[in-house]
Amino acid sequence: MRGDQINLQNIVARSASITPSPQVRQGGVEQVTKLIDVSVCIGCKACQVACMEWNNTRDEVGHCHGVYDNPIDLTAESFEVMRFSEYENEEGDLEWLIRKDNCMHCAEPGCLKACPAPGAIVQYANGIVDFNSEHCIGCGYCRAGCPFDIPRYSERDNKAYKCTLCSDRVYHGLEPACVKTCPTSAIMFGTREDMLDYGAHRVEHLKGRGYENAGIYNPAGVGGTHVVYVLQHADKPEIYSGLAKDPQISPAVEAWKGITKPIMSAVLGASVLAGFFHYVTKGPKEEPEDDPDPENAGRAREIDRHDGEDRP
């Protein structure tokens, strides 16, 4: 992986912005893809842990909900979760289908289209769809616009979060943290071409083992995705804990993008201006050392404390 694959100049799409992307730097950037081979995954959750470690997030110690899934759903601090589903196939045999659920990095990202905050969501030339949190206004439209229901809103800082495909690692020529840690090589990372080739080889292998409907999940409705799955039953993606069969960006988002957004952006712009005048007239807001919410502050301190203690 070369560093220039996420050169910050190589943004090809930017939310709520009519400013054209830079055009001069051309070529040299290959599209990347993460491949998740469900047939090789043992659901060990090492990827979940690596994700939290790299991104320095610590979700809550929750509860068991009567399933192996934990945390039970994506959160602003869990950018990925493993979803376990018990499926009885046509022959009556049980299959335990374990799917790593995270941002699919769509070629046509619904979140980016829905986002009203200029530059809060960007798409790089290599295909990664990234959230620039400093621009996020916490409206939650990205989640509404996502056909996979991925982004999550944080109560702590009123911003939305999701998997970045470790854009910071990829920028430095490293694979995403989940890929590096996967013990069975169920998660692979490389150029889009290589990954689709490898996926095709795996599909052939699975067909040879009797999975007639094995296939690559790379849905056309969102222009293809930069995270693809190898599925034993690609004809029924919904059996993998409700993976969307034919994901599309909601028509409302398309409409919003086409017509409403410039207007809404103007409204938002007005509120930003109002804030500016407020600042000028009343002075800066006092930034407390800790979160004003005592519970959040306590938790933040707890997390800091554990950072030091979390020895193997």
Add this chain to the structure above:
Amino acid sequence: MTNHWVDIRNANVILSMGGNSAEAHPVGFRWVMHAKERNNAILISVDPRYNRTTAVADVHAWLRTGTDIVWLGGLINYLIETGRFHHEYVRAYTDASHLVEEGFGFDDGLFVGYDPETRTYDKTNWNYQKDEQGFVVTDPTLEHPRCVFQLMRQHYSRYTVDMVEQVCGMPRKKVLQIWDLIAQTSAPDKTMTILYALGWTQHTIGSQIIRTGAMVQLLLGNMGMPGGGVNALRGHSNIQGLTDIGLLSNLLTGYMGLPAAELQRYEDYMKVRTKQPLLPGEVSYWKHYDRFFISLMKDWYGDLATAENDWLYDWLPKLSQPLYDVLYAINQAAKGEMTGTICQGFNILASFPHKDKVLEGLSKLKYFVIMDPLEVETGEFWKNYGEYNPVDPATIGTEVFRLPTTCFAEDDGSITNSSRWLQWHVKAAPGPGESQTDMAILAGLMMRLKKLYQDEGGAFPDPILNLTWNYTNPWHPESEALAKEANGRALRDITDETGKVIKRAGELLDDFSQLRADGSTACGCWIYTGSFTEAGNMMARRDNADPYGVGTTLGWAWAWPANRRLMYNRASARPDGTPWASNKAYIWWNGERWIGADVPDYPIFTPPSAGVGPFIVTQTGTGHFFASEQLNDGPFPEHYEPMESPIDRNPLHPDNPLAFHNPIVRVFPSDRDHFGTNDEFPYAATTYRLTEHFHFWTTHALLNAIVQPEKFIEIGEVLAAELGIAQGERVRVTSKRGLIEAVAVVTKRMVPLQVDGRTVHQIGIPLHYGFKGVARPAHLTNSLTPFVGDGNTQTPEFKSFLVNVEKL
């Protein structure tokens, strides 16, 4: 492991049984996935639960917990009766042709020699017939009615498919489907590997389950073959090292044994331990016992140990009990017959069965020392943690000392993995706070004991006062110094048979063939000789070159014995020295010597024509179907029901109550009142680990707690519906010994089994979670488990017991 982790990728069939390799060994499991990808290998998962390994398996079958011998014994019967075994291998490389003494026999579930009073066997007749020269009598046609092959055939003729279906609860169609897949590996160009773990070990018949697996592999000709073997996936990163270095109460280093009390004389001890060949010309490596033992005594006592004083044999403790295992220790403590205990890296309250009994034992001690990097439950057994540890500290007089230790990354040293590889690691960070290395703590203890003996004398000070202790800093021996000591060195110049000096005095030894029985060598652990030589620290090597492309990287770390990666590898070649199959070529005779991908497990210049057997550690050079007197419960494995069984008889011996459970089970009289019956506790329970956790450690780590926060049990949908338990509801699980409460994971992955005319439901209980750490507090799982052990290893029966379940 007879083979090693990477070698799994050479297998054509992988039998995962008595273990859940994907769950407990996710990193090593990559080699299973490689085998599937490279060889189109078939992964078979046989387990009481559909588990994480099953999720990627090709074939799967549910089995009632504790019935593995029936299933494997049935497989032996199937292989023999269908003729689908490796005929040439069995004839040439196993004891199938050896005749057994006339006095040996088996009747209605018991072998000859059983004494119901002492619950032991007189094993005198459990042996091969010998001729006047003392050599074993054989019949190469395998037709003699007293040959091992025919006796084995007869023994397992009772293990029919119907019996397997009836006892294990596995439909015959499924049984036959799997046996057929396995039988295909009797072909010389196909191998099966068996991956097992504590799911085989932790039964009252655990040793014999493992032996049955080994017999299957001998029949199929899969021992000594790449992609074959019987592979124990060790549950702790260094537990292989623990047994290697002899940290069991009845062991010396390198699997030498501590003498029993009746062996007061050195000659008697050596006579018992030294194993001479039982067939002409065989190697019988334990014939060199004196070299290993004397070198150990020279390491411990230096110049003081001489031939004249029997190398100070008198200074060794002699066992008055067969062994002072943990069950024995806890029992003694509970009886009030133990003064104090040191627990080093051992969370005994959480890890041993019948928590209430362990608690009782600890509470009766005068003092208790816990050495651990974490604040584990055991160190606070005296403290009230509400319902999870409802004790009254005022009633406990034990004085408790906590000595915080460093963890593995905070010290230099080696870790011996399942593959028998000693891998050196370098200190990465200093330990926190007041922690000290285990070595520093034990050295400090030694120095103080020595001083006490010097100042005040004692009943028997000599072994302590004279122990060799030549470390630069006697209060903190260096890891490298200890590693060199384990390797061994020459004390005088040593010569080969031609008189040529091969090692100068003081030099580190290259391999255990250089050990001497004349006191000229010192060696702390003979199987580790070669790990730290004059050429340097072999354990620190990191060359992963694999010149033969079979996954054998002789330059990566160092494996015992002799850097050999695949045990019994001579058996990978035909008797004439050529490989059984070109795709399984591993070592072979090149006309002058044995060569190939590995260090030959054989004298390298002995030609095939000499006919020396490939199993050079046995006295006959052959692989043994017949265990002679090596195991306490019989030369052929026989099925006995778990101590707590969901059925009321042993279907193999319905009318003999003595053969219901293992006749030599390790049980203390006071524990007999603490076994439940299936009227009161109708469900068969088993315990296990989860990927997200390592025992009771990682519940102290926030990340692990996040991904699996709370104690749960697994219960099948059918039983849950009967009991009105819904997904995620809380339940109480009780056994005769205690209770736990947990969340119910209601699953299709556990199903009712039809066993001996009744329906048996199984309950899965992860062993993790306690009242310390950052995960949600919970009752210790071992509140439930029975205080009973295997009659050979004393390993507790964590894997099969009875419980009841109710909705809270």
